[in-house]
Amino acid sequence: MKILITGGAGFVGSNLAHFLAGKGHEIHVVDDLSEGNIQNIEDLIAAGKCKFHRENAFHTEIKSDIIYHLACQKMIYSIRKPREDLYANTATTVNILELARKQDIPVVFTSTGSVYGNPTVFPTPEDYPPDPESPYGVSKWAAEEYCKLYHKMYGLNVVIARLFSVYGPRQRFIGVIPKFIKQTLEGKPMTVEGDGTQSRTFTYVDDCVEVLILLSEKGVPGEVYNIAGEKPYSIAQISKTIADLYGDYGIKFVSRKKGDLDQIHPSTEKIRALGWRPKIDMETGIRKTMEWIKNG
Numbered sequence: 001m002k003i004l005i006t007g008g009a010g011f012v013g014s015n016l017a018h019f020l021a022g023k024g025h026e027i028h029v030v031d032d033l034s035e036g037n038i039q040n041i042e043d044l045i046a047a048g049k050c051k052f053h054r055e056n057a058f059h060t061e062i063k064s065d066i067i068y069h070l071a072c073q074k075m076i077y078s079i080r081k082p083r084e085d086l087y088a089n090t091a092t093t094v095n096i097l098e099l100a101r102k103q104d105i106p107v108v109f110t111s112t113g114s115v116y117g118n119p120t121v122f123p124t125p126e127d128y129p130p131d132p133e134s135p136y137g138v139s140k141w142a143a144e145e146y147c148k149l150y151h152k153m154y155g156l157n158v159v160i161a162r163l164f165s166v167y168g169p170r171q172r173f174i175g176v177i178p179k180f181i182k183q184t185l186e187g188k189p190m191t192v193e194g195d196g197t198q199s200r201t202f203t204y205v206d207d208c209v210e211v212l213i214l215l216s217e218k219g220v221p222g223e224v225y226n227i228a229g230e231k232p233y234s235i236a237q238i239s240k241t242i243a244d245l246y247g248d249y250g251i252k253f254v255s256r257k258k259g260d261l262d263q264i265h266p267s268t269e270k271i272r273a274l275g276w277r278p279k280i281d282m283e284t285g286i287r288k289t290m291e292w293i294k295n296g
């Protein structure tokens with residue numbers, strides 16, 4: 001199958017590219033390298049398993065049998081650059097939906113748990129009303145609505161995955177887990193934003209890749225699915241686990257970023273009904289991430 005992955009030089013996209021290339025598919029990556037790193041897929045390109053297009057997803061017209069649309073501007077930049085955020089997260093999605101509609105091919109779109117803002121119902125189900133706290137959350141929610149609209153208007157086969165705190169190999173050090181591991185390896189204190197009581201439901205990247213493929217096969221078109229690990233962990237718990245495993249160099253508390261969310265605990269019943277369970281527990285995921293950082 002010819003597979004187009006937008007944002008495929010980024011963290012999740014490059015892991016997806018490796019998995020799908022391993023299955024013998026013809027992989028095309030569209031990435032403008034605004035945030036991604038070509039090194040993430042260099043081995044695939046060199047082996048002739050992936051064709052790289054340095055291109056903006058807003059303009060791409062590459063034909064394929066399916067599109068995984070992951071290109072995005074991340075939350076951490078969205079407060080500073082709300083216009084770029086709208087462009088990278090919403091406008092590119094409209095182009096991808098148009099591209100898919102013209103070819104009548106399926107799309108898997110990666111949205112985010114940030115669309116919920118700070119919900120008051122836990123575990124938070126997919127039909128909980130969105131109330132984002134950042135331009136990132138708004139732009140992704142708008143993109144979701146375009147996906148649903150294209151399903152309604154054109155019958156397009158598009159499935160929406162709301163991802164939550166994915167971590168693992170190839171992630172940049174802005175992610176809390178690789179950041180804490182790197183700081184510990186360097187013998188420095190871990191920088192905890194706020195008091196560390198805020199919680200996240202982390203998903204190991206291999207589990208995330210598996211579920212994106214599952215959604216392409218079994219996801220109901222036009223539907224939204226929360227994708228998250230087994231249970232929430234506070235940032236303080238994560239720092240303690242890493243300190244216990246690799247050494248305790250203390251904690252430096254710093255102020256929280258605007259738009260940062262408090263408690264995150266989505267319901268995953270809907271995706272579990274399709275047969276998915278996360279396979280990698282937190283400690284194993286941290287160990288695997290550590291191996292990658294040490295060997296990289």
Ligand SMILES: NC(=O)c1ccc[n+]([C@@H]2O[C@H](COP(=O)([O-])OP(=O)(O)OC[C@H]3O[C@@H](n4cnc5c(N)ncnc54)[C@H](O)[C@@H]3O)[C@@H](O)[C@H]2O)c1
Binds near residue numbers: 009010012070071164
């Ligand atoms: N990693 C997480 O924890 C997480 C959580 C929730 C949602 N998501 C979603 O999953 C997807 C992948 O996230 P990630 O962590 O791999 O992000 P990432 O920043 O590592 O990758 C995104 C990639 O998109 C590229 N890109 C940005 N704008 C582009 C454009 N206009 N055209 C082409 N390429 C462009 C960047 O260069 C980068 O390589 C995103 O859609 C993100 O919103 C991720």
